[in-house]
Each structure stands twice: as C-alpha cells, then as structure tokens.
Amino acid sequence: MPFDHNDHYHRLLLRNLPSPTPPEGPGRSRTVLDIGCGTGRFARLLAARGYEVDALDPSAEVIAKARELGGGPRFRQADVTEEALPEAHYDAVTCLASLHHMPFATVTRLRDALAPGGTLLVLGCYAGTTWWDLVASPANAVARVTVYAAERLRGGYEPPLKPPVRQPDMRLPEIRAEAARLLPGSSVRQLLFWRYLLTYRKPEGTEGN
Template identity: 75%
Template sequence: MPFDHNDHYHRLLLRRLPKEGRKGTREEGRRALDIGCGTGRFARRLTGRGYEVDALDPSAEVIAEAEAMGGGPRYRRADVTATDLPEGHYDVITCLASLHHMPFATVTRLRAALAPGGALLVLGCYAGRTPLDLVAVPANAAARAAVHVADRLRGSPPPPLRPPVRPPDMSLTDIRTEATRLLPGSQVRQLLLWRYLLTYNA
C-alpha cells in the first residue's frame, strides 16, 4: 500500500523551518540542503517555500527519477559523507530517513554547513521497540488502509520508485546520547510510526 511514513511528517518538518533567512542575503534567497533526497518530494516542497535547494542522493536511479519530475531543486548524485559541503552556507539542512544509512557523526559535517541561525532537521529511524511502538501498529494499519482506499477511488497511479533502504542499528537512547554529545542544544523527540525528529539550531 502506498502510505509513506516519511511523507506523513512533511508538514511537521515544514513547521520547523527557520522563520527568516540570514540578514543581508535577501537577494540570494534562502538556501536548503536535502540529504538522501530520494525522488525529491520534500526537496520540491522546500522549493515551493522559496528555498534554493541542493538535493543529494547516492542512488543514480532515484536521482534520475527526481530530475524527470522537475520542480526546481538542483539534484546531484553524491554521498554526503565524502562530499565537501560549503561551510556556513545553508539556512536549513534536512535529512529524511537517511541518517541511519551513514555514520551518525555525519551530523557534525552538516552542523558546519549551517549558516548562523540555520536549522538542521532530521526525521530519523531507530532500532528496537519502545512502548509507543505498540500504539504505532494499529495506527499504521489504519493509515495504510485509508490511503489505499482513497487512491483506488481516485484511480491514482502506482507510487514512484523507492530508494534503497536498510534497517537502523541505533536505539533511540543511543541517538539521544550521541545527539547530546555531537550537537549540544539539540532536541530529539520520539514520533509515532517508528520515527524521531532531531532539531538543532546553529
């Protein structure tokens, strides 16, 4: 069924975007970096909010599909762990369900690429079970069924290509510990549907 756990939280992430861009950069617009962009759905939403978006993903296949959809972001096949990022450049950096594909310490590279006042927003996946996950099971089943029925009634096309995935290996406790160590002042909030939201402001 086409229900997407990450797309479900797009609105939450959009509400966490910085309210204003950097001072003195009005003519340049606000800059965003979307890590692990996949087929670009969230990157296009950032473009719609007025950001100049660099969207990176290591998969050539999903980058090709993202480029075919257009919408404004600058797509590039790249591994962020081996890519030089401009220091102090981005007003917002987003990372949706992709941080667990790389060393968690990669967040320090992302932190360095934030402009003063910029925000790092990570919608991540964690390993293991928590009490909230027991609630997620029926909620997930209901949401998937509702989306499936709505799409059939609308005659929607099949969902787009999905990028490669792998299970996370860090527990929520480990993520909170590392976030405190590497991103002082950051916050980690557990979400329904086996996700967490990490926010950090430069």
C-alpha cells in the same frame, strides 16, 4: 501501499524551518540542503515554498527520476559522507529517513555546512521497540489502508521506486546520547511510525563547529 511515513511529517518539518525569505534580505531566498532526497518529494515542496534547494542522493536511479520530475531543486548524485560540503553556507539542512544509512557522526558534517543561526532537522529511524510503537502499529495499518483506498478510487496509484532498505542499528537512548555529544543543545523527540525528530540550531556568530 502508498502511505509514506516520511511524507506524513512534512508539515512538522516545515513548521520547524525558518521562513523562506529572511527579513533582513529582501529578494533573497534561504538555502536548504536536503540529504538523501530520493525522488525529491520534500525537496520540491521546499522549492515550491520559495527556498533555494540543493538535493543530494547517492542513488543514480532516484536522482534521474528526481530530475525528470523537476520542480526547482538542484538534484545531484552524491554521497554526503564523502562529498565536500560548503562550510557555514546553508540556512537549513534536512535529512529524512537516511541518517541510519550512514555513520551517525555524519551529523557533524551537516552541522558544519550550516550558516550561523541555521537549522538542522533529521527525521530519523530507530532500532528496537518502545511502548509508543504499540500505538503506532494499529495507527499505521489504518493509515495505509485509508490512503491506499483513496488512491485507488482516484486511479492515481503508481508503485514508487523502491529505495535501498537498511534497518537502523541505534536505539533511541543511543541516538539521544550521541546527539547531545555531537550537537550540544540539540533535541530528540520521539514520533509515531518509528521515527524521531532531531532538531539543532547552530549558535549565531559561529563558523564550522
């Protein structure tokens, strides 16, 4: 069914990003690196709001589809665990439901790609079941049926490309502990639909880590 847990949190992510145009730089757009962009839905949303977007995904198939759809981002097939990222460059780095496909310590590469004062947002997946997930299950069922019915009535439902599936292997307490160790000052907030939001803002006046 077409209800997408990641899409559900796009507005939350946008609220946590800096404005597209910095007040001190008229005519300049803030830069965003979107990791694991898939077919580029969130990357296009960022570009439509005025951000300059680099979007990476290791899958040739989904990057081909993202380029076909266009919309402004610079789409590139790349594995962020091996790719040389520009240091202290991006105003924001986003990573939606893809961190569990790579070592958690990859967040240090994303941190180092942030310009001083930049923001890292990870919408992640966690292993295990919490009491919050008991609330998520019926809400998830209702949302999926509602969205599916609306799409069918509009005649616009098209099955999406299936991304690689990998079950997360870190529970929330482990994620919080590793985030605190690798990204001092970060926060990890549990969300509905088996997701968490990791937020980190790089201190001003710092380069690298």
